[in-house]
Amino acid sequence: MFPRNAWYVACLPDDIESGPLGRTICNERIVFFRGEGGKVAAVEDFCPHRGAPLSLGFVRDGVLVCGYHGLEMGCNGQCSDMPGQRVRGFPSIKAYPVEERYGFIWVWPGDSAAADASLIPTLEWADNPDWAYGGGMYHIQCGAELMIDNLMDLTHETYVHASSIGQPEIEEAAPETVVNGDEVITRRTMEGIMAPPFWQAALEGNNLASDVPVDRWQICRFSPPTHVLIEVGVAHAGHGGYDAPPEYKASSIVVDFITPETDTSHWYFWGMARNFNPTDQALTDRIREGQGKIFSEDLEMLESQQRNLLHWPDRNLLKLNIDSGGVQARRVIERFIKEETAAAEGPAA
Amino acid sequence: MFPRNAWYVACLPDDIESGPLGRTICNERIVFFRGEGGKVAAVEDFCPHRGAPLSLGFVRDGVLVCGYHGLEMGCNGQCSDMPGQRVRGFPSIKAYPVEERYGFIWVWPGDSAAADASLIPTLEWADNPDWAYGGGMYHIQCGAELMIDNLMDLTHETYVHASSIGQPEIEEAAPETVVNGDEVITRRTMEGIMAPPFWQAALEGNNLASDVPVDRWQICRFSPPTHVLIEVGVAHAGHGGYDAPPEYKASSIVVDFITPETDTSHWYFWGMARNFNPTDQALTDRIREGQGKIFSEDLEMLESQQRNLLHWPDRNLLKLNIDSGGVQARRVIERFIKEETAAAEGPAA
Amino acid sequence: MFPRNAWYVACLPDDIESGPLGRTICNERIVFFRGEGGKVAAVEDFCPHRGAPLSLGFVRDGVLVCGYHGLEMGCNGQCSDMPGQRVRGFPSIKAYPVEERYGFIWVWPGDSAAADASLIPTLEWADNPDWAYGGGMYHIQCGAELMIDNLMDLTHETYVHASSIGQPEIEEAAPETVVNGDEVITRRTMEGIMAPPFWQAALEGNNLASDVPVDRWQICRFSPPTHVLIEVGVAHAGHGGYDAPPEYKASSIVVDFITPETDTSHWYFWGMARNFNPTDQALTDRIREGQGKIFSEDLEMLESQQRNLLHWPDRNLLKLNIDSGGVQARRVIERFIKEETAAAEGPAA
Secondary structure (H helix, E strand, O other): OOOOOOOEEEEOHHHHOOOOEEEEEOOEEEEEEEOHHHOEEEEEOOOOOOOOOHHHOEEEOOEEEOOOOOOEEOOOOOEEEOOOOOOOOOOOOOEOOEEEEOOEEEEOOOOHHHOOHHHOOOOOOOOOOOOEEEEEEEEEOOOHHHHHHHHHOHHHHHHHOOOOOOOHHHHHOOOEEEEEOOEEEEEEEEEEEOOOHHHHHHHHHOOOOOOOOEEEEEEEEEEOOOEEEEEEEEEEOOOOHHHOOHHHEEEEEEEEEEEEEEOOEEEEEEEEEEOOOOOOHHHHHHHHHHHHHHHHHHHHHHHHHHHHHHHOOOOOOOOOHHHHHHHHHHHHHHHHHHHHHHHHHOOOO | OOOOOOOEEEEOHHHHOOOOEEEEEOOEEEEEEEOHHHOEEEEEOOOOOOOOOHHHOEEEOOEEEOOOOOOEEOOOOOEEEOOOOOOOOOOOOOEOOEEEEOOEEEEOOOOHHHOOHHHOOOOOOOOOOOOEEEEEEEEEOOOHHHHHHHHHOHHHHHHHOOOOOOOHHHHHOOOEEEEEOOEEEEEEEEEEEOOOHHHHHHHHHOOOOOOOOEEEEEEEEEEOOOEEEEEEEEEEOOOOHHHOOHHHEEEEEEEEEEEEEEOOEEEEEEEEEEOOOOOOHHHHHHHHHHHHHHHHHHHHHHHHHHHHHHHOOOOOOOOOHHHHHHHHHHHHHHHHHHHHHHHHHOOOO | OOOOOOOEEEEOHHHHOOOOEEEEEOOEEEEEEEOHHHOEEEEEOOOOOOOOOHHHOEEEOOEEEOOOOOOEEOOOOOEEEOOOOOOOOOOOOOEOOEEEEOOEEEEOOOOHHHOOHHHOOOOOOOOOOOOEEEEEEEEEOOOHHHHHHHHHOHHHHHHHOOOOOOOHHHHHOOOEEEEEOOEEEEEEEEEEEOOOHHHHHHHHHOOOOOOOOEEEEEEEEEEOOOEEEEEEEEEEOOOOHHHOOHHHEEEEEEEEEEEEEEOOEEEEEEEEEEOOOOOOHHHHHHHHHHHHHHHHHHHHHHHHHHHHHHHOOOOOOOOOHHHHHHHHHHHHHHHHHHHHHHHHHOOOO
C-alpha cells in the first residue's frame, strides 16, 4: 500500500519519444504519450471499445489512436473520434494528472481533483548549468518500502558494495535520524578516513588528490511519497567536511525516485547530480556507469529479501538504530495513507 | 466456456505421424494417435496404472503403449494388455469421438453418445483439385472468443495489418451482419479502390493487372462451435465484384478453426483456400508465408487484450455496428452451451 | 507430506566449500555452511535483522555473516555479533541438526531434541577402500513419493531405459515384495538371459566376458524416510547368481537419496557404489556418466506424471503386484508421519 495522491516519477521523456508507453504504477495500468502540442498525457491503458491496451497504438495529431480498430483517445480520457462511429456517448476512461519537469515525467495516480503541480518536489540541481546529472532505471521485483529501507540505511554499503563505496568505517559511525515534518533525515559522518575507490575516482574527477585522508558524509533525505535524495561526498580532512569550500571536496546528490508498480515490485529511477566539472560529459558517463554497476548489486539482495518476507509473512523484523530512517519513513507513508483514506471517506467520517 | 458437444479441429495428420500427440482441448487432456489400421484415435492422456501421460508412449500394432510400464491402451479407452498382468478389471479411461477429414483431425470433447460425424462442416474446397490449400497453426494465450471477435470485425486490418491487407477504405465501408440460423454472416464491400499489397500480389499470382481499380469483398461466416470462414477477394472494377467471372478476379477463403485449449488460450488453425492456379505449389507457399506473417501480427494485440480483460474483469465493452458479428457469434455460442446444459440435465429438468 | 524427524541428504561437501548454500528441504528454507573448525552447520535462511537470506552472505571465522548489513549468525541460530550493535536480545532463528558423514551432508528438518546421529543409515560401501562411488544430483519437479515408486518398480526400465538397462525379461519376471519392519524390499531375478548394454559394459569393466548368458538381480530396499538402495548385478549364468563368487560377477549398489524440497519437488541424489576395480577412476567416471544419462530419462516422465496427477487429483491409481514396493513404502511413510504427529501432540493425546 502506498499513497496515491502524490507525484511519482513515471518515466523519462525519451521513453515516449517514439510512441506511447504502457506502464503500471501503484497498480494502475497507465499509458503515457505526447498529446496536443507535445504536452505529455496519461490515461488508463484500456480502450473502451474492446479493451485493447492503448499503448499498442500510436499518436496522431495529438490524440492516441488505438492500434486495434482506430478509436481516437484524447488526453482527457474522452474518445474524440472513431472511423465510421458517433463517439459522443462512448464511456470515458480515467485521465491522470501528469507533468513534465526536471527531465522526468511525473504522474498522480490518485484523485485528480487533489492534484497540484506545485507539490512536485523542487530539484535545485535540475535545469541548472552548475550541475550535471546522469542516471538510469531498474525494474525491481520487491516492494518500494524495501528500497527505501535500503537507501535510508547505508550501512549495507560495507557488505553489498564492498569494492566501490563500502568501507568498514561506515558501520563504525552511528547514524543520526531526525524527523522534520514529512521529511526523514538520516545523517552519518566519518572523519580522517581514506576514500573508497568510487570516491577516489570522484576526487580525481575534480582534480583533487585521492591518496590523503578525507572527511566523508552521507545525508539521506526521505520525502513522501517514496523519494530519497542523498547528499554524499568527501572533503580533504580538516577543511570543514560537508561545509568545506568547493576546492577541497567532491560531492553530489544521489537521486532515488522509487515508484511502486505493484505491492511487490517497483520502478527504480536512480541517478547522481554533481556540481563539479558539470560540463565534462565523459565524467558524467563514467559516473553513471559506475553507479549503475553499484546499484545493480542491490537487486539480488532486495529481490531475495522480498521472497523471504513473502515466505515468512508473520515474522517480525528488528528495528535497530541503523534502521531508524526506514522505520520513520514508513511511519510517514502510513500517515499519508491514513489521511488519504480519511479524506476519501469525506468529512462525515 | 465453450460448447463441448461439437467438432473441433484438434491437430493435423502430420502431428501424429511419428507418434502420439498430447493436446488439451476444452480443458480436456487428450492424446491423439493412429490406432488399428491407421485410424485416428483419441483417449484421455492419463494411464490408469500410475497416471503417466500416455502421450509419452508409443504406438505398437494399433494400440498405444504407455512409455512408463508398458500398459497397452486401446482406441476405446480400455486397457488391452499389460506385461505380466490380467487387465480385465482395469478401469477404462474416456475415449473421444474423432474423425480424420479434409486434412484435419476433428475431435468431439463432450458426450460421445451425441457425436455425429455428419455434423462436421462440409468444406467444399478440401479434397478438390480445383482448389489449393496452405495453412499453419498458432498457440495463442487468449480465449477463443477474442479471436472470433477479431475475425468477425476486419476493421482491424487497417491498423493491425496496415502494410499488407489493411487500407483506409475498409473502415469507411460499414459492414452488414445477418444471423442465419446458427450461422452469423458479416459482409463488407468496397468499390473502385486500389488493392493493398497482399491483394496486388494475389492478382499477379493469377496473371491479372494489379495497378487498376478493383472491387473488394469480405464475407465472414461464423458457425458453431468456433469456426470462421471468410470469403475474400478483389475483382477488376466494373465486372461484378464478388460475382465477377473468374478471369477478372483473385479470390479465396480464409480458413480459421479456433480450438479452445483453456478458457484463456486456444489453438488457432489458420489457412487459405484458393481456386486459381491450384497446382502452383510455389504460389501456395508464398501465400502461406505471407498469411503467416499477417496473422502473427494479431498475436501481441490479442494476448495483451486478454491480459487487460483479466485485469479489469467487470468493465463493459462497447458493442458497435462493426462488432455485431462477434456479438452475434457469442450469442450463438451461449445458446449452444445453454442447450447442452439443459440436455445434460435431462428431460425432467 | 513427509516425515520431518528424520535424516535427509541435504547437499554434498563440495556444495559448501566456497560459501554458504541456501536450499529448501521439507518446505524449510535452510542455509548450510561450515562453522567453527569447518564443522557443518545449518540454520534458517533468514536474517533476523531485516529478513535477507543469509545464504547471500559469507563465512568468517566460523560464523555466517549476513551479506546485507553484517549481522553475524552462529551455528546455533543465535546472533553472535553485529557492527555497532548489542546483540544479546536479538531473536534466535532455528538451527538444524546436521551431520557430515559418508561424503554427504545430512540434515534433520524436524524437532531438534529428537535428532540422533546414530539414526543416519549405515553405508558400508562408503569410506571403504574395497568400494568406489560416483554420483550426482538432479532437481526434479515431482513429489518424492513418485521417485520412490519409480525406484521400487524397475519394470519401467524396459520402457524408459530401453537402450541401456531395460530388457523384456524384466517384465516377464514377477517381483516379490516383503516388508521387514520399517524396510521394504522388492526383489526380482532373471536367469540365463543376455545382459543389456549397461551391464555388458560393467562385465567388461570387471574383465569378464559380456557375450555369455547371465543371471541378473535387482533388490530394491526402501528405508525411511525416503531412501532407496538397490543391489543390482549380473553373474555368468550357473555360478550362483547373486551369491556367485566375485570372479564371475559385476555388481553394485544403486544409491538413491530422495530429499523432498516441497510437496511437489525434490532433490534427487543418485549414484552407484561398486566393489570391483575400485581404484579405476576412469571406470568410475564412465559409470557415472552412463548412469547420469539413464537417470535423466526418468525426469520428463516423472514431471509429466506429477502434472497429470495435479490435474486429476481425485483419480485412483492402480496398485498392481509390481507396485507393491512403492505401495508398502508409502505405508511406512504414512505410519512415520502419524507417529510423529502423535508424539508432537504429547502423551495426553
